[in-house]
Amino acid sequence: AASSGDLNWSLNPTYTGCSITGAVGSQVLSCSLGTVAGNTTLPVIHVQSATTPADCGVVSNQATVATTNGTGGDSDTANVTILCPGLAIEKTADAASVTVGSTIGFTVTVSNNGAGTATGVDMSDPLPTGPGITWSIDNAHTSGPLSCVITAGTLHCTGSLDAGETQVVHITSPTQWTGSGETEVNSCLGGTDNTGVYDNTAQVSASNVTGTPNASAQEAVLCPDLHVTKVADDASVDAGSPIGFVITASNTGDAPATGAFVNDPLPTGVDWSIPEGGSTGPLTCQISAGTLTCSGTLAPGASQVVHITAPTTFADCGVYNNTATFTATDSPQTPNDSDSTSVLCAALTLSKTADAASVNAGSQIGFTVTASNAAGGSVGTARGVVINDPLPSGTGIDWSIASGPGNCSITGAVGSEVLHCTAVDLAPGASESVHVVSATGNTSCATYPNAASLTADNAPGLSANASTQVVNCVIVSPPSPPKQHHPAVLPNTGGPDGRLLGLATGLMVTGGALVLGDRRRRRRS
Template sequence: MKTKLLSLLVCGTFLFYYSCKKDAVVADADLMVTETVDNLTPVIGTNITFTIVAKNNGPGDATGVDVTDNLPTGYMLVSSTATIGTVGNRAWTIGSLKIGATATLTMVVTVLPTGIYPHSVSILGSETDPSTLNNSALVTVVPVNPKVDLALTQTVNNSAPVVGTDVTFKITVKNNGTIEASGVTVSNSLPSGYTFVSATPSAGSWTAPTWTIGKLAGGASIDMSVVAKVNASGSYANTATVTGTEADSNTANNTATTTTVPVPAVTAKVTYDKDIKPLLTTSCTPCHVAGGSQPNHWDVYATTKSNINAIIDRTGRAQGSGGFMPNGGTKLSASDLALLSQWVTDGLLEK
């Protein structure tokens, strides 16, 4: 009541009847515009989509609503679609927008190699807008250059493997570029220090010595495990190289080499106590042991050691020939003869 009275009083006092009447009928309308893009770092030459949403926050309905949209020089328009209104050159004419209503403009554009990329839009209507802070929006896209950069890395699960065991090389290929690479292949010829066992690619196919990958998206990576047996000798530097169809922006990372330093297989050395004494006491009894007919006894370490050349000579002779030992017996087996030689090689150890 008090407000009404005051209003009447003010209007009456200043005689601004029409002005007071207009204020009472036409309410303010707070128009708002927002803008988003589906990719803030698109590759030059690709398409992106701007979504522009106009909204009337009230308190009254809005008329004569226009959105100004100056597409900057960094883009080429592909298509624009509005849920309401008509889209013209640099302007989206919405017309009426009721309280709470929204209208959406979807613009597909191609990102050009050069030009201005910050994209701003603004909204305006016929009514008084109580808040103009939300009447414009800006999206700043930062385009990236299209490029392919294939990078290869390689690791091995054991850099000091024992000869005769398996090692696993892991080869990883990544496309550090922004666009898909095609015709990607990795060449991996194992050097002479290894014998190929198996290759397991996470994708693509392996036909020695080539891992055929094909396409690899920008940012994507794949790997392959190669199992190899370590040979006793040869070259142990394993090199793998990746190549693709497109020009590679950085060829310094296309090759990687992993080198192992194998250690010899540990085999127990031949000793008198463990190997030689049991062999000779079995084959040379009763003549060359304590109480035997012969002066030299092979159940004594020192005696056996000092006569080893004669022992090898006599046991190496043909069965039944002159001086052949064991006298009147059967020739020692090849492995027993090898054991006698290996004892010399290993240093004639007692224990």
């Protein structure tokens, strides 16, 4: 009898008088051999059974022979060891993660750790899919007795694996991120749930092995995510104030942005610079030939902030548009951002008007000086506006301020007086006006020219002129000395009686002064 697991015995070849009875697992071989002559050897009786992994181990079989006519009898035992293979599988990723553009890969190792040969071996590995993923077998790092191919996206290694043998197969795929929109190919959007994580499970089976051991591994494809912002320091500034922009480049992705490059052609007309402490972050920033560049590697979550400024003058008024672009070698993204700032110039005017073109002596003379800045959204504030006005001098002239702001005053002695208005800022639409006056006298007749000037910190200087005249001064001449008259009748005296009173009155206007002549009483002789 022989029993072990699921062994199912049969006679091969059949043998007359022999039969096997009983259920599988408890079978008995019985032979009725009849009479056997002495010194005779009977033909060999051969029994056999297929084996399965459940039968692995030592199968022991004892046969007994007996006779009915004697005391002879015998038994013998034979053992056979059923050797079973022991399959094991291991799968490892080349790396936990890679940056897009790098190669991903897995190594699958199948081993027979058993004592028997594994036959009908089939290692099956449905490979993960994703944009830009194309798997191939790395023959340089593949070895073993199995035959490996990739068919319809599944890796198969088939054949037999002797005890102690190992099959190693290495598979790889490039990754990529190209294009945008409908043409985008991004390996970061493949794998499990389109997350960029590539899960992979391989299993192995054999026709003489129970079970299908499996092993899994995963590898992530990581992408950077580029962003850039540009913000002006101010929407507008007054001429003379600096303008500036802050550029921020950031990587919000899971992979480093390698070959990170910020490119910002700066607006012309002013002299740009990076102030001390104006650049923070891992990139190297500089301004060359009118272009700001920042280069290097930007780690996940990192940012580069750079502040650029330029001084301005009245000659720099206008709008300054600026656009910065951010790129990296491992990303097709090209984000950009723009902003603008304006330099506003003041539109100053200076006017000087006389109270009157001319006045009579004894009347007041005066001038009004007005500095104004035009209104409007494109007009800036005039900074540090100063008015200076050396006032005209003359006999009887002494200037004073009739009305005006508190920053205006008259300094200097009579005859060298100066109107001075200290620095003020004039916003768009604002003005500053001062009225100066002086009394005049009978000796003040003259023309009084006056020139005022204006300076500003952030605008060109200006000047304005006006004049006034004092007229009609009255000058009384001293009386003439008395003269001797002869009694003769003078010509045209009116008669010979000499008693005619002659009256001569002369009126002469000279240089704007009225001169009265003397009266003469003439007597006729």
